[in-house]
Amino acid sequence: MAFATIQYFSRSLQKASSVNVVFPDNPDIPRPWSTFYLLHGLSDDHTIWTRRTSIERYVEGLPLVVVMPDGGRGWYTNAQVGYAYEDDLLQDVRGLIERTFPVRAERGGRAIGGLSMGGFGAVKNALKHPELFASVTSHSGALGVVKDPASGQRIGADFSRVFGDAPQAGPEDPHAILKILDHGRIPALRIDCGTEDFLLDQNREFRDQLQAMKIAHEYQEFPGGHNWAYWDLHVQEAVAFHVRNLGLTR
Numbered sequence: 001m002a003f004a005t006i007q008y009f010s011r012s013l014q015k016a017s018s019v020n021v022v023f024p025d026n027p028d029i030p031r032p033w034s035t036f037y038l039l040h041g042l043s044d045d046h047t048i049w050t051r052r053t054s055i056e057r058y059v060e061g062l063p064l065v066v067v068m069p070d071g072g073r074g075w076y077t078n079a080q081v082g083y084a085y086e087d088d089l090l091q092d093v094r095g096l097i098e099r100t101f102p103v104r105a106e107r108g109g110r111a112i113g114g115l116s117m118g119g120f121g122a123v124k125n126a127l128k129h130p131e132l133f134a135s136v137t138s139h140s141g142a143l144g145v146v147k148d149p150a151s152g153q154r155i156g157a158d159f160s161r162v163f164g165d166a167p168q169a170g171p172e173d174p175h176a177i178l179k180i181l182d183h184g185r186i187p188a189l190r191i192d193c194g195t196e197d198f199l200l201d202q203n204r205e206f207r208d209q210l211q212a213m214k215i216a217h218e219y220q221e222f223p224g225g226h227n228w229a230y231w232d233l234h235v236q237e238a239v240a241f242h243v244r245n246l247g248l249t250r
Helices: 048-052 085-100 118-127 149-151 157-163 175-179 200-212 230-247
Strands: 002-010 014-022 036-041 064-069 108-117 134-141 189-195 216-221
Touching: 002 085, 014 048, 014 085, 014 230, 036 085, 036 118, 036 230, 048 064, 048 230, 064 085, 064 230, 085 118, 108 118, 118 175, 118 189, 134 230, 157 175, 175 200, 189 200, 189 230, 200 216, 200 230
Parallel strands: 036 064, 036 108, 108 134, 134 189, 189 216
Antiparallel strands: 002 014, 014 064
16 A cells, blocks of 8 residues: 655635645556545544554555545534634545545545544534445444534533534534434445443444444444544454445455
8 A cells, every 4th residue: 555645725724724635556456446435533643543543554455545634623613713724625635545546536436434523523414415425434433413412511611612502403413414314315324433432322322323324334442432443443343344335345
């Protein structure tokens, strides 16, 4: 696999930003490739997945580009006050990748996933824009952070700045999006969380809603907490899930 850091000017953010990309370097791997947008958590940046996991090794030999954008502390959402990180991800970053690499610029060639804040961002944006992604994964996702503003407020000032003072049941709440979405358009969905993770209850509540609404999904709990030992292990299952749903082979 090859690796690149791309610096670009984001029209959505109105500032320079960066994205790390892992992509095939074997000329025998057939083109066009698929893309896996892999999102970081609240306290990290675009470099963290390659610094703390073996993601490059896990996708070795696949016709897959792993795209790791810098989402700041913006929840991959267009903030009420501040930066438009949803538009940056879905317009600027996606456009950059699809102009630069020989990838499938269609729903069937795109997957998205992330951890914690990135798990929220992946699920929220895949549900909100089901025409863009074939599959979505979340590790330890903060899936109830908008539904329960009290938990969001504990995160700090970023919550109100991004979501406003009363965001529950609004357009950025994955629970609310499920209620209005055509279930036939929902991407393939996989969620996992550690049994010692402080976000476990949020993940169980989201699972319970999926079950009550009879929405197809995979859900698993494993031993572990909110840490890189857990995410490095279980991102391998996310890769396998996307490989199946994107129809890829090594």
